[in-house]
Amino acid sequence: MLHSMSNPVPEEPVPQDGAGVPDGFQRLWMPHRMAYIKGENRVSGSGPEDCPFCRIPKLADAEGLIVARGALVFTVLNLYPYNAGHLMVCPYRHVSDYTDLDDGETAELAKHTKLAMVALRAASGAQGFNIGMNMGGVAGAGITAHLHQHVVPRWGGDTNFLPVVSGTKVLPQLLGETRDMIAGAWPGAS
Structure with a gap:
């Protein structure tokens, strides 16, 4: 299951029929952290x-x-x-x-x-x-x-x-x- 900090519980489950095998893990989606990871706006x-x-x-x-x-x-x-x-x-x-x-x-x-x-x-x-x-x-x-x-x-x-x-x-x-x-x-x- 995919979770977002701005929307902790998705309205509909993320389909598990894509590539790969479902692993039972829940996902915490925090896209705002990508700027930090990429070093953007780093002083x-x-x-x-x-x-x-x-x-x-x-x-x-x-x-x-x-x-x-x-x-x-x-x-x-x-x-x-x-x-x-x-x-x-x-x-x-x-x-x-x-x-x-x-x-x-x-x-x-x-x-x-x-x-x-x-x-x-x-x-x-x-x-x-x-x-x-x-x-x-x-x-x-x-x-x-x-x-x-x-x-x-x-x-x-x-x-x-x-x-x-x-x-x-x-x-x-x-x-x-x-x-x-x-x-x-x-x-x-x-």
Whole structure:
């Protein structure tokens, strides 16, 4: 059966008399993801004028998916999360390499990483974390010109075959709801 995010249940079943043998799988049809797969509208972030991490802090927190703001860094929900609650800690300053951070930025990035872990444990019961940076395209950075640290919450049994076999990640909440939940659990949030 073919399902679409805009129309979860098709009005009529997709005929199973085409080429191939029916396999019993249901299909989740999400054509809007093709632009991402093809790399369309992908920004390089090479300069502050086209960098999403320079643009996001100018937005309202809910609109930019910002969980918390510091004096030198901010923490934002990843628009393309590896797992529900995947956060990124970013300096406001457009800098590409960890060694280019000043001492204040380095300290606040570490503090926000720690606070992100506390908030994710409180909000969602995270049992572990993957934390790290991908600096440079060869290291896997999607946006190479603006440093960002990933904080990915993990739970027992959160890995399965869907991402490997079908390139599909199941997320239990809308991103805005996840942002609100984590922001509400951020230490010192009122």
